[in-house]
Amino acid sequence: MAKPFHLGWFMNFSPDAWDADFSAGGSPWDGKFHTEMAVALERACFDYIMLEDTLMVSEAYGGTAEVTLKHALQVPKHDPIPLAALIAAATTRLGVVATMSTMAWPPFMLARVASTLDHIAGGRFGWNIVTSGEDIAAQNFGMDKLPPREARYEMADEYVDLVCRLFDTWEPGADVKDRATGTYADFRKVHTLNFEGKYFRCRGPLNTVRSPQGRPAFVQAGGSPRGRAFAARHADSIIATANGIKGMKAYRDDVRARAIEAGRNPDDIKVLFLAYPTIGDTREEAYAKYERMINAPSFIERALASTSTVTDIDFSKFPLDEPLPPLTTNGEQGSLDKFAQWGSGKTLRQLAKERFDGEIKYIGTPDEVAALMGEVMEEVGGDGFLISSPFQRVSRRFIVEITEGLVPALQRRGLARTAYTKTMLRDTLREF
Numbered sequence: 001m002a003k004p005f006h007l008g009w010f011m012n013f014s015p016d017a018w019d020a021d022f023s024a025g026g027s028p029w030d031g032k033f034h035t036e037m038a039v040a041l042e043r044a045c046f047d048y049i050m051l052e053d054t055l056m057v058s059e060a061y062g063g064t065a066e067v068t069l070k071h072a073l074q075v076p077k078h079d080p081i082p083l084a085a086l087i088a089a090a091t092t093r094l095g096v097v098a099t100m101s102t103m104a105w106p107p108f109m110l111a112r113v114a115s116t117l118d119h120i121a122g123g124r125f126g127w128n129i130v131t132s133g134e135d136i137a138a139q140n141f142g143m144d145k146l147p148p149r150e151a152r153y154e155m156a157d158e159y160v161d162l163v164c165r166l167f168d169t170w171e172p173g174a175d176v177k178d179r180a181t182g183t184y185a186d187f188r189k190v191h192t193l194n195f196e197g198k199y200f201r202c203r204g205p206l207n208t209v210r211s212p213q214g215r216p217a218f219v220q221a222g223g224s225p226r227g228r229a230f231a232a233r234h235a236d237s238i239i240a241t242a243n244g245i246k247g248m249k250a251y252r253d254d255v256r257a258r259a260i261e262a263g264r265n266p267d268d269i270k271v272l273f274l275a276y277p278t279i280g281d282t283r284e285e286a287y288a289k290y291e292r293m294i295n296a297p298s299f300i301e302r303a304l305a306s307t308s309t310v311t312d313i314d315f316s317k318f319p320l321d322e323p324l325p326p327l328t329t330n331g332e333q334g335s336l337d338k339f340a341q342w343g344s345g346k347t348l349r350q351l352a353k354e355r356f357d358g359e360i361k362y363i364g365t366p367d368e369v370a371a372l373m374g375e376v377m378e379e380v381g382g383d384g385f386l387i388s389s390p391f392q393r394v395s396r397r398f399i400v401e402i403t404e405g406l407v408p409a410l411q412r413r414g415l416a417r418t419a420y421t422k423t424m425l426r427d428t429l430r431e432f
């Protein structure tokens, strides 16, 4: 019998928005599309929906926001926190993960909002821990440029330590609600911290009551060695991008080894790999759809600009029909490495066309894609996939293709859960 794997959903951007039909009323921005999507994912028994976030309008491609805005690349978007609250209220089992940057949020505020969301979600909230990757995002927070990666992660380590201590300022059961003495909370069980770190100072305690999970689930996406070390130390789930089975296996083996080094059980970390499935009723139809996408007139520009956005590298500067020179970034190194397929000798144009798949193409009927995913997981060793759609164009049609096409095909093969058995996100992640 096949072993089931985990499924996450990468919710970046907003609704299918301007090419969807809202003529019957409503707006793509009122949150209803997001909750509809989450309800569909819950019906398909996804582990979680992950609401991505960045904090800028990118000018990385061509030095202006023209292409970013023309193609709506990662903007406009909503703040993930109110969306997470709406989604949590509309669902009962689906994990709700929101991205918050350690660069942007004061630790006390982050701990409090995360605790509040974990209550609203009944223990299903997760925090996607990011340190941000763009200089112009840093400029929205009073800095001239982003600190180097090493420094960002050093700060983030201290940040997470502080936030965890804040979660623990309320002992379990501190809200004694003792009618005999008229006591709501026992002050001996609510602790001041007086945290004095290298980067942060915080008195504590939190002024929210301890949340159902104690601390929400942690999600992270470290790509660099330093980022992987961070993820291995803190994450309950890692969202990753890696090229081909070899790359995926190497990534997962590496973070599991790092987890053991950090004294953790590697099975407590579920690594979900990004996948962009293209589903059709027939193989031919699916491939025709894929070909239409990559041969669309603006595809190359959008593929390059969206890569510029996450790597802070201006790809408009490189000739399309030559291989890329060696490059590094203070932004998303893992995404750069996957995109660049170093050593393949491919031209920039070829790389752009493969922006969403690389070596493995999840294209075909639901059954074909389900079979392929099963084979990939078998070779990689686990733990599942983070489903996304190219250019963040999340349409109702795409949601249905996945939740009512691909997922049932996975379920028939025993590769995806058919019912939730747990109520809290960390438990759902550890179910198998």
Ligand SMILES: Cc1cc2nc3c(=O)[nH]c(=O)nc-3n(C[C@H](O)[C@H](O)[C@H](O)COP(=O)(O)O)c2cc1C
Pocket (backbone or CB within 6 Å): 051, 052, 053, 054, 099, 101, 128, 129, 130, 131, 132, 133, 149, 220, 221, 222, 223, 224, 225, 226, 227, 228, 239, 240, 241, 274, 331, 332, 333, 334, 335, 386
């Ligand atoms: C699937 C995936 C999702 C990510 N989502 C976000 C996000 O929402 N916001 C963000 O600022 N960074 C996001 N990142 C970037 C990561 O937080 C991280 O910075 C990146 O993977 C590079 O790793 P490094 O920090 O170790 O260099 C994401 C990365 C991946 C692979």
